[in-house]
Amino acid sequence: MTSDATLRREDRPPPPPNLHAEIPEIPEIYEGKAKRVRRTAEGLAEIYFKDDATAGNGKKHARFPGKGALCCRISELLLLYLARHGIATHLVRRVDERTLLVRSVAIIPLEVVVRFQVAGSLAQRTGLPLGTTCTPPIYELYYKRDDLGDPILNDEHVRLLGLATESELAVLRSLALRAAEALRQLLMRADLALYDLKFEFGRCAGEIVLADEISPDTCRIRDARSGQVLDKDVFRQDLAELCPTYSALLARLEPLLASDSMISGAR
Numbered sequence: 001m002t003s004d005a006t007l008r009r010e011d012r013p014p015p016p017p018n019l020h021a022e023i024p025e026i027p028e029i030y031e032g033k034a035k036r037v038r039r040t041a042e043g044l045a046e047i048y049f050k051d052d053a054t055a056g057n058g059k060k061h062a063r064f065p066g067k068g069a070l071c072c073r074i075s076e077l078l079l080l081y082l083a084r085h086g087i088a089t090h091l092v093r094r095v096d097e098r099t100l101l102v103r104s105v106a107i108i109p110l111e112v113v114v115r116f117q118v119a120g121s122l123a124q125r126t127g128l129p130l131g132t133t134c135t136p137p138i139y140e141l142y143y144k145r146d147d148l149g150d151p152i153l154n155d156e157h158v159r160l161l162g163l164a165t166e167s168e169l170a171v172l173r174s175l176a177l178r179a180a181e182a183l184r185q186l187l188m189r190a191d192l193a194l195y196d197l198k199f200e201f202g203r204c205a206g207e208i209v210l211a212d213e214i215s216p217d218t219c220r221i222r223d224a225r226s227g228q229v230l231d232k233d234v235f236r237q238d239l240a241e242l243c244p245t246y247s248a249l250l251a252r253l254e255p256l257l258a259s260d261s262m263i264s265g266a267r
């Protein structure tokens, strides 16, 4: 007879996932590297977009006056677009230049990445040339843990850590692939190539909703003809000025989204 107490540490079964326990406390204020989230009225929160940019897990850091407003507006437009295309998101409305009002969700600590063309860490991990098309798109999960350097995880690691249930894993995959494909098609209409992007999801009233931001801080977007970089890689790799780059992207998205809302509104 053995009991847990007599098992050596490494032989003990992992702790059972704590999935159905009460939703973890959502903190009053959460200060991230580029955003600040503050719970406001019951069930709501405000995301304030700062002017800070970081890369390499915070190793590189700079401030770009105006960046917060650009990421806020681009996120608003892209979240509204996804909502119109059947993806539940946390967005309620934009409050001012750099603040979004959202539903208060319990963020699942996973970075959900979808890739259409090889870049970044996938290029490093595989040695494939930049821009190689991924058919079908690549779906990846990373653990949102700065102290561990946001390591890549597979579904078994997610189960071991108790981060999401089996059915939640399926929902994350299906929502991420659908949302990414909708965005890829939208950007294509402006001659923009979506290489990859990162989503975060949250639990809210028994539902999984798309949360966080969708901006050039979280996507790789290139001009489809010239290959010009229109995302945070300009900062990561010192390629160009950040704010003029983000403004140029916004200027190409705005007309596209105005026409999309007219089309969807007319349905």
Ligand code: AIR
Pocket (backbone or CB within 6 Å): 111, 113, 119, 120, 121, 122, 196, 197, 198, 217, 218, 219, 220, 232
């Ligand atoms: N990403 C990942 N962690 C933070 C962010 N913003 C985004 C990157 C890129 C995609 O996820 O902006 O669009 C894949 O990143 P990587 O570094 O794994 O190649």
Ligand code: ASP
Pocket (backbone or CB within 6 Å): 033, 053, 054, 055, 056, 057, 058, 059, 217, 232, 236
């Ligand atoms: N956002 C992460 C950081 O601040 C990773 C990145 O975007 O490069 O380091």
